[in-house]
Structures are given as C-alpha cells and as structure tokens.
Amino acid sequence: MKYCAFLRGVNVKGTNMKMADVCQVFKEAGMKDVVSILASGNIVFSSDKNAEELKIILEKAMSEHFSYDAFLFVKSHEDTAVFWNSIPFEKNEDFHIYGFVGMPGVENVLMEEFQKASQAENEKAEIVNNIFYWQVPKGNTLDSTFGKVLGKKSLKDQMTSRNVNTFEKILKKME
Known part of the structure; x- marks a missing residue:
C-alpha cells in the first residue's frame, strides 16, 4: 500500500x-x-x-x-486524497491555505485556539472530515496570532501542517 x-x-x-x-x-x-x-x-x-x-x-x-x-x-x-478533496476554501493568490495532519481530535484543539486568537481580515478556519484547514493572507502566516500558537510545545507531537499545494504534489507522486 x-x-x-x-x-x-x-x-x-x-x-x-x-x-x-x-x-x-x-x-x-x-x-x-x-x-x-x-x-x-x-x-x-x-x-x-x-x-x-x-x-x-x-x-x-x-x-x-x-x-x-x-x-x-x-x-x-x-x-491523503481526503485532505486534498476536502479543502473548504477557494484558491486565491492572496491567501495561503493549510491542512493539518495529526492525532485524532487535534482539529478541535486547533479550532479552539483559532477562535481565541485575533484574526487578520479574511483569515478563516474550518473543520471538514475531521481535518482542520486554515486560510491566512500571504505574508501573515508566521506573524498571525494563530501562527504563533502553532509553535507551542504542547502541540509539537499532536500535528503538522502543509500548504494544500503540497497535498496535490504528494498525491501525484502516490499515483
């Protein structure tokens, strides 16, 4: 497999x-x-x-x-195909979209953290098929309040993220 x-x-x-x-x-x-x-x-x-x-x-x-x-x-x-096929946001050259791979339930922890954080205009998050997706304006990923939360030690072994374009590249290699 x-x-x-x-x-x-x-x-x-x-x-x-x-x-x-x-x-x-x-x-x-x-x-x-x-x-x-x-x-x-x-x-x-x-x-x-x-x-x-x-x-x-x-x-x-x-x-x-x-x-x-x-x-x-x-x-x-x-x-991996589910990650690619569940993206809830429209592709837009002004935004990065990330999907999070992790332990079961981490999507709910991430959503709680996202809702507590201050957001930039049009910064969004959604959970689809138990996958957390985050849309953030280009140039704001590391500076955003939520972006800083992602570096917490408590989340270190819970998840990792990838730009959704990476999922597309991975799927092409898997086929």
Missing part, C-alpha cells in the same frame, strides 16, 4: 536533514519505492504494514539516525 509520512519540524529551528538521507533511513527501515516531496519532510513510500506500525518503526529509525525526537504522521493514499 502507498503511504505518505509527514514529518514534523524538519529543516526548521536547527533540525536540518537532507531528504536523500531521510529516504535512505526509510529504505533501511524496510520501506519500498521511497521518494521525497519538497524539503519539508514528505516521504512517499510503499509498505505492507499498517499506518500505526509504520509510525512506530519510522519514528524510531529517524530518532536513532538523526539524534532527535522524531514526530511523523503516516497517511495512506486514500487518507
């Missing part, structure tokens, strides 16, 4: 790694057809194991090889 591993915290805040090295770690952990998408930690691969087993195997392999606490989320091809 085809999967995508979404790594958290790769190539930010001093955790730098080459995707070729990450792919090699995945291969050594028994994954097949391994390929990276962008430098932000999206690894497409094949395996006969289920997503829960793969998460444990790959976090251990990544942690040991790179000497850091690896956090990743493994989604099947079908699950």
Whole structure:
C-alpha cells in the first residue's frame, strides 16, 4: 500500500536533514519505492504494514539516525486524497491555505485556539472530515496570532501542517 509520512519540524529551528538521507533511513527501515516531496519532510513510500506500525518503526529509525525526537504522521493514499478533496476554501493568490495532519481530535484543539486568537481580515478556519484547514493572507502566516500558537510545545507531537499545494504534489507522486 502507498503511504505518505509527514514529518514534523524538519529543516526548521536547527533540525536540518537532507531528504536523500531521510529516504535512505526509510529504505533501511524496510520501506519500498521511497521518494521525497519538497524539503519539508514528505516521504512517499510503499509498505505492507499498517499506518500505526509504520509510525512506530519510522519514528524510531529517524530518532536513532538523526539524534532527535522524531514526530511523523503516516497517511495512506486514500487518507491523503481526503485532505486534498476536502479543502473548504477557494484558491486565491492572496491567501495561503493549510491542512493539518495529526492525532485524532487535534482539529478541535486547533479550532479552539483559532477562535481565541485575533484574526487578520479574511483569515478563516474550518473543520471538514475531521481535518482542520486554515486560510491566512500571504505574508501573515508566521506573524498571525494563530501562527504563533502553532509553535507551542504542547502541540509539537499532536500535528503538522502543509500548504494544500503540497497535498496535490504528494498525491501525484502516490499515483
């Protein structure tokens, strides 16, 4: 079965790694057809194991090889397609749209945090199919009140986000 591993915290805040090295770690952990998408930690691969087993195997392999606490989320091809097909916002060149991959229930935590934060004009959030989506004006992602919340340590192992354009690239590689 085809999967995508979404790594958290790769190539930010001093955790730098080459995707070729990450792919090699995945291969050594028994994954097949391994390929990276962008430098932000999206690894497409094949395996006969289920997503829960793969998460444990790959976090251990990544942690040991790179000497850091690896956090990743493994989604099947079908699950990844749901992320792409559930986007609630119209594409607009003035906005970034992010989808969040994470632990079950994290979408509700994110919505609570979003509702507490002050928002820029036309900054929006919605939950569709248990997936949290966030639309933010370009240039405001890191400066927004909600963007700052996303860096909280308490959320570190709960989720990671990707621009929705990344989901499209990942799906094309999975097919």
